Amino acid sequence: MACSWSGISPAAPGETIRMSVVVWFKRDLRLHDHAALAAGCREAQREGVALLCLYVYEPSIIHAPDFDACHLVFISQCLHELRRNLNAIGGRLLMRVGEMPDVLEHLGRELSAAGLAPIRSLHSHEETGNDRTFQRDRRVARWCAAHGVRWSEHVQNGVVRRLASRDGWAAMWDERMSAPIIDAPADLAAVTVRVLDDGELQTPEAFNLGPGKPKAQPGGEAAAHRVLDSFLETRGVNYQRDMSSPVEGWNGCSRLSPHLAYGSISIKVAHQRTTERQREVEHLALRGEIDPRWKASLKSFQARLHWHCHFMQKLESEPRIEFGNVNRAYDGLRPESIDDPESVRRFEAWKSGRTGYPMIDACMRCLHATGWINFRMRAMLASFTSYQLWLHWPEPAAYLARQFIDYEPGIHYPQFQMQSGVTGINTIRIYSPAKQARDQDPTGAFIRRWVPQLATVPDDYLAEPHLMPPLLRQMHGVRLAEPGTDPCELEGEVYPWPVVDHQAAYREAKEQVFAWRSRASAKREAVQVFLKHGSRRHNRRG
DNA sequence: CGCAAATTTAG
């Protein structure tokens, strides 16, 4: 097969048009186990046409309220490596900036200017994104229909399109996860076009986004495999215990989440590699040659890979979860928008890590710097803004989406709603920040690291420094703000007074939520919510 | 009926 494509010209009358195949990378920034790429390669080789690998930086998605510079940095790191890996096998990666339909339109012109044939098909993965990507996909579908381009969307995880019922979903997940791993393409030289412009990797500045995070986890397919390997070989031994702790979790959690979110590794590969390791562990355990904690830890990790798709399925099946309560009977429980001065004061304090609750503030400041915190602490942050601060979830959820480097829309919104008690099918959990501090950070290492204003507070008072008698504060050089001071007006060394009183807010929130929960409409609606989204793995109802 | 407003839906 010819390596140069300059010989292919637009079809003469009566001749079949030989057109190009586009593989559109979205949240699947890898070469291994990539169904869309494999299908695109197969088609290009079979038909003897060009293969174009494409990534598009889309301003309308980048400027959405849930998007942050840290996401863009991670994406560009993945693309940097993807481009290198494609180059190594004779392929290339085209990068463009613009709205997808415009880019396709322009790409068509680029192809024709180079004397090449137009686009005949588009391959991508099935995406469960936010509303912006959903609407974008609809526009792309319309564009494809209007231009006679066939768009194939390929399955890449356990999320099922047009799912009729949750019954049997778990079995479908198992089946998908045990499908064969798809090899990375070996040689793309024969189907690669060289005349088009590569385009460039983008930085946050190009979109006026401000800098990424100083201690962000790095992206890329190699990094993803290193992280998985080290977790399965060594780091994961205490997973079951470490995952609750913001300190131990840093190393003891898998840290695969941003890679799963941007697809620098597939969940199927993660699952199958874990299964292999489980077999190995079983084997070694017979001879007493392995730490017995591995067994439960790996099982626990597998369960979380399952839950990953379980939550994404909720948003896939009911996209309005991004905007409104899953259980409509809870509409009006909290004020719809954060506009009164007291709510604004609370929201600002929470966002900036200045609530006066050390564990909340340490977690938020850790997120500001790293983009990661363990699951339990995320639940605590969502619970605190919902119950103690009594703020409706959408704006806080968008804020945390920007702080999480591993932001996955399908997990984020259902989780956040669950933590704010508006699903009706889950137990109400109101975390006490002081109890979490004492349980999860008994030495105070985490709080002292992220809240230096409290570095000199004695252990006994670290969870609730406002309880320190003034004399003791003076002795230890701890500067606390006076009650009622706006936390956002404080100088750097002064730690805020609690923005709300935990006990009073806790009592009030609990009373409110249970009052709404006992309403007949909430119960009736909850049954429907369970039928649509509830897990069928345990305690099947009815 | 025709139209606008309100409500529901959708990968």
Place this chain on the structure above:
DNA sequence: TAAATTTGC
């Protein structure tokens, strides 16, 4: 959120 569909006058 935007588009499609139903409701209300």
